[in-house]
Amino acid sequence: MNKTDKAKQYWKANIKYVLILLAIWFLVSYGAGILFKNELNTIKIGGFKLGFWFAQQGSMYVFVILIFVYVRLMNKLDKKYGYDE
Amino acid sequence: MNSLMIEAISVQNWTYILVGLTFALYIGIAIWSRASSTKEFYVAGTGVSPLANGMATAADWMSAASFISMAGIISFAGYDGAVYLMGWTGGYVLLALLLAPYLRKFGKFTVPDFIGDRYYSQTARIVAVVCALLVSFTYVAGQMRGVGIVFSRFLEVDINTGVIIGMLIVLFYAVLGGMKGITYTQVAQYCVLIFAFMVPAIFISIQMTGNPIPQLGFGSELGDGSGTYLLDKLDGLSKELGFAEYTEGSKSMIDVFAITLALMVGTAGLPHVIVRFFTVKRVRDARKSAGIALLLIVILYSTAPAVAVFARTNLIETVSDKPYAEVPQWFKKWETTELVVFTDKNADGNIQYLAGDAFIKGENGKFDFSKPNPDSKNELYVDRDIMVLANPEIARLPNWVIALVAAGGLAAALSTAAGLLLVISSAVSHDLIKKVYKPNISEKGELIAARLSAVGAVCVAGYFGINPPGFVAAVVALAFGLAAASFFPAIILGIFYKRMNKEGAVAGMIVGIVAMLLYMIKYKLGWFDETLPDKSEWWFGISPEGFGTVAMILNFIVAILVMKFTKAPPKDVQDIVDNIRIPSGAGEASHH
Numbered sequence: 001m002n003k004t005d006k007a008k009q010y011w012k013a014n015i016k017y018v019l020i021l022l023a024i025w026f027l028v029s030y031g032a033g034i035l036f037k038n039e040l041n042t043i044k045i046g047g048f049k050l051g052f053w054f055a056q057q058g059s060m061y062v063f064v065i066l067i068f069v070y071v072r073l074m075n076k077l078d079k080k081y082g083y084d085e
Numbered sequence: 086m087n088s089l090m091i092e093a094i095s096v097q098n099w100t101y102i103l104v105g106l107t108f109a110l111y112i113g114i115a116i117w118s119r120a121s122s123t124k125e126f127y128v129a130g131t132g133v134s135p136l137a138n139g140m141a142t143a144a145d146w147m148s149a150a151s152f153i154s155m156a157g158i159i160s161f162a163g164y165d166g167a168v169y170l171m172g173w174t175g176g177y178v179l180l181a182l183l184l185a186p187y188l189r190k191f192g193k194f195t196v197p198d199f200i201g202d203r204y205y206s207q208t209a210r211i212v213a214v215v216c217a218l219l220v221s222f223t224y225v226a227g228q229m230r231g232v233g234i235v236f237s238r239f240l241e242v243d244i245n246t247g248v249i250i251g252m253l254i255v256l257f258y259a260v261l262g263g264m265k266g267i268t269y270t271q272v273a274q275y276c277v278l279i280f281a282f283m284v285p286a287i288f289i290s291i292q293m294t295g296n297p298i299p300q301l302g303f304g305s306e307l308g309d310g311s312g313t314y315l316l317d318k319l320d321g322l323s324k325e326l327g328f329a330e331y332t333e334g335s336k337s338m339i340d341v342f343a344i345t346l347a348l349m350v351g352t353a354g355l356p357h358v359i360v361r362f363f364t365v366k367r368v369r370d371a372r373k374s375a376g377i378a379l380l381l382i383v384i385l386y387s388t389a390p391a392v393a394v395f396a397r398t399n400l401i402e403t404v405s406d407k408p409y410a411e412v413p414q415w416f417k418k419w420e421t422t423e424l425v426v427f428t429d430k431n432a433d434g435n436i437q438y439l440a441g442d443a444f445i446k447g448e449n450g451k452f453d454f455s456k457p458n459p460d461s462k463n464e465l466y467v468d469r470d471i472m473v474l475a476n477p478e479i480a481r482l483p484n485w486v487i488a489l490v491a492a493g494g495l496a497a498a499l500s501t502a503a504g505l506l507l508v509i510s511s512a513v514s515h516d517l518i519k520k521v522y523k524p525n526i527s528e529k530g531e532l533i534a535a536r537l538s539a540v541g542a543v544c545v546a547g548y549f550g551i552n553p554p555g556f557v558a559a560v561v562a563l564a565f566g567l568a569a570a571s572f573f574p575a576i577i578l579g580i581f582y583k584r585m586n587k588e589g590a591v592a593g594m595i596v597g598i599v600a601m602l603l604y605m606i607k608y609k610l611g612w613f614d615e616t617l618p619d620k621s622e623w624w625f626g627i628s629p630e631g632f633g634t635v636a637m638i639l640n641f642i643v644a645i646l647v648m649k650f651t652k653a654p655p656k657d658v659q660d661i662v663d664n665i666r667i668p669s670g671a672g673e674a675s676h677h
Contacts, residue, residue: 047315047317059171060383063177074372
C-alpha cells in the first residue's frame with residue numbers, strides 16, 4: 001500500500017466514524033430533545049418527562065460519551081495506520 | 086467554639102477573605118508562568134497537558150453569564166432553556182470531531198492564521214481578523230461588565246470601580262503570562278467556580294428532595310412526604326399563575342431548533358475556544374482535551390437546570406400570595422439593588438406574582454420601576470440573576486457559601502475575559518502586524534507588540550465595561566450567530582473540501598456575516614425602522630438569536646457556488662489539506 005492510498009483509506013474510515021457519531025449527536029439533541037419531544041413526553045421516568053429530560057440532561061451526557069468514543073476509535077485507527085505518536 | 090467563630094464572620098468579610106485569597110493565587114500563578122517567547126505567549130509553548138487544557142477550556146468557556154445568569158434564564162424559560170444547555174455543549178462534539186484535531190495539526194497560532202494560509206490570501210486573513218475582533222470585542226465587553234456587577238453586588242463598591250479592579254487583575258496576568266499565564270490561572274479558576282456552583286446546589290437539593298445529586302434531585306419526589314414529583318408540582322404552580330407549563334416552554338419548535346444549532350455551531354467557531362486546542366502537544370491530545378473540557382462543562386451545565394427548578398419553586402412558594410410585610414430578609418436585601426421590585430397594584434398588601442410584565446419598559450428597553458403596568462395583574466419584577474445570587478440565602482446556607490458564590494462568579498468572568506483578550510491581542514500583533522504590515526518584525530519585537538496590544542485590548546474592554554453602549558447586551562448573545570455565520574463554514578470547508586478556494590471562502594464569509602449583521606440590526610436593534618419590528622415579521626419565524634443558522638447555510642451555499650466558477654486552489658495548498666488530515670507529526674508542523 002503506498003502512502004497516498006494509506007492516507008485515503010485512513011481518511012475514509014475517519015469520515016465514517018464522524019458521520020455515525022454525528023448522526024447520534026443529531027438524534028439525541030434535535031431528535032429526542034426537540035422534534036420528537038412531545039411524543040417522548042408521554043413517557044415518564046421518575047419525575048422526568050422523557051423529551052424534557054433529553055433536552056435538559058440526556059443529550060449533554062451523550063455528547064460527552066460521543067467525544068470519548070471518538071477519542072478511542074481514532075487512537076485505535078491511528079495505531080492501525082502507524083500515525084500514532 | 087470554632088464553629089461559633091466561623092459563624093461570627095459576616096458575609097462581607099468572608100467575601101473579602103475568599104476573593105482576596107483567590108486573587109492572590111491567580112497573581113502568584115501569573116508570576117510563576119510568565120511567557121518568554123511568542124510561542125509561549127500565543128499558545129503556551131504547545132506543552133499543555135490534555136487535562137490542564139480541558140480545565141482551562143472549561144473555565145475559558147464558562148463566563149459570568151454561564152455562572153450567574155444561565156440557571157436564572159432557564160428557571161424563567163423552562164423547557165426553552167434547553168437551547169442554551171444543548172447549544173453550548175453540543176458545539177464541543179463538532180469541535181472534537183470536525184475542527185480541533187485538524188487545526189492542531191495545522192499548528193499555527195490563531196484562527197486567521199489558518200484562514201489566511203489555507204485560502205492563500207491576505208484578503209481572507211484580514212476578513213478573518215475583522216470577524217475575530219468583532220466577535221471577541223462584543224463578547225469581552227459583556228464580561229468586563231459582569232466583573233463589575235459581581236464586585237458591586239458582593240463588595241458593595243461602585244460597578245465602575247469593580248470594572249477597574251477586574252481590569253487591573255486581568256491586565257497583570259494576561260500581559261505578563263500570555264497564553265501560558267492564562268492557561269494555568271484558568272485551571273485554578275475552574276476549580277474555584279465549579280466548587281462555588283456545586284456546593285449550594287447540593288445543599289438545596291438535599292433540602293428540597295433529600296437527594297444529594299442535583300441532577301437526580303429535580304426529577305425526584307418532594308422531601309415533604311407528599312409523594313408529588315417536584316417537576317409536576319412546578320408545572321402545576323406555573324399553570325396556576327398563568328405561566329407556560331415549565332416542562333413545555335413557549336418558543337416555536339423551528340425557533341428552538343434554529344437557536345440550538347446557531348449556538349452549537351457558534352461555539353465551535355469562537356476563536357477563543359478554538360485557540361485553546363493549539364496549546365496541546367499532539368493531535369490525539371486535542372481530541373482528548375475536547376472531551377475533558379466538555380465533561381467538566383457538563384458538570385455545571387447539567388446542574389444548572391436543577392438549580393433552576395429548585396430556585397423557581399422556592400421563589401413561587403416564598404412570595405406568591407404572601408403578605409409583603411412578612412417577606413424574608415433576602416427579599417429586602419435584593420430589593421435595595423432593584424433585583425426584585427414589588428408594587429402593590431390592588432393594595433391588598435399581598436404579593437401577586439403572575440405571568441406578564443409588572444412594569445412598563447422605558448425608552449432604553451429597561452423596566453421603569455416608577456411605572457406599574459396597568460395591563461397586567463403581576464405585581465413583582467424578578468431579575469433572573471437572582472436565582473443564582475440569592476440561592477444560598479434563600480436556602481439559608483452559611484455565610485461562607487454565600488461568599489463562595491462571589492469568588493466563583495469572579496473566577497468565571499475573569500477567566501473568560503482573559504481568554505478573549507488574548508485572542509484580540511494576538512489578532513493585532515500576530516495576524517495584522519507580523520503577517521500583514523511588518524513581516525520582518527523580530528521575535529522580541531512581536532512579543533512587545535503582543536503585550537502592548539493586550540494592554541490596549543484591556544483598556545478598550547474596560548471602557549465598554551464602564552460605558553456599555555445600549556446594544557452590547559443584545560449583541561453579546563449574537564456573538565455566536567456571528568461566529569457561526571463566518572468562521573465555521575470557512576474552517577469546515579477548508580478541512581473537508583480540498584477543492585474549496587479563496588474566492589469561495591471569502592465570498593461565503595462576507596455574505597454570512599453581512600446577512601447576520603443586517604438581520605440583527607433590523608430585528609434585534611431596530612435601527613432600520615421607527616420601532617422594533619414584531620416577531621411575526623421574522624423570516625420563517627426564526628429569532629435573531631437563531632438566525633446564525635440561516636446565515637451559516639447562506640455562507641455554505643455562496644462559498645460552494647462561487648468555488649464552482651473559479652479555479653481550484655494551487656497544489657501546495659491542496660498538500661496542506663492532505664497533511665492536516667494525518668494526525669502524526671504535529672510537533673514539527675508547529676514551526677512557523
